[in-house]
Amino acid sequence: MTTTVTCRGVGFSYGAYEALHDVDLDVGRGEIVALAGANGAGKTTLLEVLLGLRRPTSGTVRVLGREPYRERRRLVHAMGAVFQESGCAPDLTVAETxxxxxxxLRRPVGDAGPLTEVRLEHRAHLRVRQLSGGERRRLDLAVALIGEPSLLVLDEPTTGLDPESRALMWELLRRRRCEGTAVLLSTHLHEEAVLHADRVEEIVR
Amino acid sequence: MRALAGAEFRLLARSPFAIVMAGLLPTAVGLLIVWAEQDTGRAGWGGAAGLLLVTLVAFTAYTGGTTTLAARRQQFVLKRLRMSGARDATILGAVILPLGALTLVQAALLVGILSAAGHGPSQPWLLAVAAVAGTAAGSVLAIATAVVTPTPELAQLTTSPIALAFFGGGLWAVRTPPAEVSWWMLAVPGVPVTQLARAAWDGGPGVLAAIVAVISLSAALAPCAVRVFAWDPRR
Structure with missing residues (x-):
């Protein structure tokens, strides 16, 4: 299996506070890997390191063969991200977003594919602030899908979703996996992760 | 840049009251200058226009820019935009571009009113330089101040010292004869902007020094502010 993500001995500290210590992780092409762990275990920090938003204080990280912190701008077109918080401007409409x-991301503007894929096309005229929490989560995912990424990095993507939206999310991720996309997500829902992911990796501090 | 700035312009345009108020400020104060100048004649047209210009820069480009950046950070918009492939400086610049443009429109309104009253600048290009360079300095200072502004609610407090430096610098420049404005005075943000505006009406020495001072401030501060900018409200 081709490796999309490789971490070896990765550490990260916020000043004197060590958030990650000696983390090893591989995610292959077409694989769904769930990161599980208690609050404060460092799941979000690890995802941000992989996205190139934070520079690891030790170890090596490679995403699609590149070092994400130094080459983030080259990698962004190959990575889709859903953060814990929406990050879409509340007063723009869904269509404007x-x-x-x-x-x-230099993609054809008329492409309604991602919005249709998350079943939000009927809400395109609404402002983001008018969406429900679950709909905002789906909009985040639609934005992450725009670049046709080889890697999807999702920070607690199903938190706060109703069962129907959660099923939709997993169905979509499985479909992307079949197309060769690597998926790395963090979750508190261990049972759900065991059920749907190919592998569950525990992060402990 | 165009996609990002376009979205920000759209957000600004969704606040018609803010736009009306932004137009009202230079109009009302422009008329006040005309009235006060005829009444007192102390500051001169250029000095009075310079004082208003630094007020516009301090309110719109600087304080507005700081508040906007703090708000977008709190909404996690800035963090998300870092996954867009745009350079960090481009993201920050695009977010505050509409406020910079609004400041220039306000400055144009001011000049329009003074010109309509028959008191336009004799060297308009100097006023244009003052407006553009002052707005750029205000925008760069907004990025720097947003570094230490954790929430938009606190922006009013964190922007106070530099906003006062704009107002106070303007007053200081107006009270100092152009030939006596020293290099170290030009380090105060409001001084070079007012000096240039005054020269647009009255001519006088110190134009080059004022231009160098205001451009140097932006050029020196911008890379540092972008480098240490906090993109995530959780740091």
């Missing part, structure tokens, strides 16, 4: 991200 999608149009902006299509332009930023």
């Amino acid at each position: 999608m149009r902006m991200w299509h332009r930023l």
Whole structure:
């Protein structure tokens, strides 16, 4: 299996506080890997290191053969991210948000595929602040899918979703996996992760 | 840049009251200058216009820019935008670009009113330089201040010292004859902007030094502010 993500001995500290210590992780192409762990275990920090938003204080990280912190701008087109918080401007409409991200990622603006995939096309005219929590989560995922990423990094993507939306999310991730996308997600829901992911990796401090 | 700035312009345009108020400020104060100048004649047209220009820069480009950046960070918009492939400086610049543009529109309104009253600048290019360079300095200072502004609610407090430096610098420049404005005075943000605006009406020495001072401030501060900028409200 081709490796999309490789971490060896990764550590990260916020000043004197060590958030990650000696983490090893591999995620292969077309694989769904769930990161489980208690609050404060460092799941979000690890995902941010992989996305190139934080520089690891020790160890090596490679995403698609590149070092994410130094080469983030080259990698962003190959990575889709869903953070714990939405990050979409509340006063833009869903359609305006999608149009902006299509332009930023240099994708055809008329492509309604990602919005249709998360079943939000009927809400395109609404402002983001008017969406329910679950709908915002789906919009985040739609934005993450715009670049047709080889790696999806999702920070607690199913938290706060109703069962139907959760099933939709997993169905979508399985479909992407079949197309060769690597998926790395963090979750508190261990049973759900065991049920749907190919592998569950525990992060302990 | 265009996609990001376009979205920010759209958000600004969704606040018609803010736009009306932004137009009202230079209009009202422009008329006040005309009235006060005829009444007192102390500051001169250039000095009075310079004082208003630094007020516009301090309110709109600087305080507005700081608040906007703090708000976008709190909404996690800035963190998300870092996954867009745009450079960090481009993201920050695009977010505050509409406020910079609004400041220039306000400055144009001010000049329009003074010109309509028959008191336009004799060297308009100097006023244009003052407006553009002052707005750029205000925007860069907004990025720097947003570094230490954890929430938009605190922006009013964290921006106070530099906003006062704009107002106070303007007053200081107006009270100092152009030839006596020293290099170290030009380090105060409001001084070079007012000096240039005054020169647009009255001419006088110190134009080059004022231009160098205001451009140097932006050029020196911008890379540092972008480098240490906090993108995540949780740090």
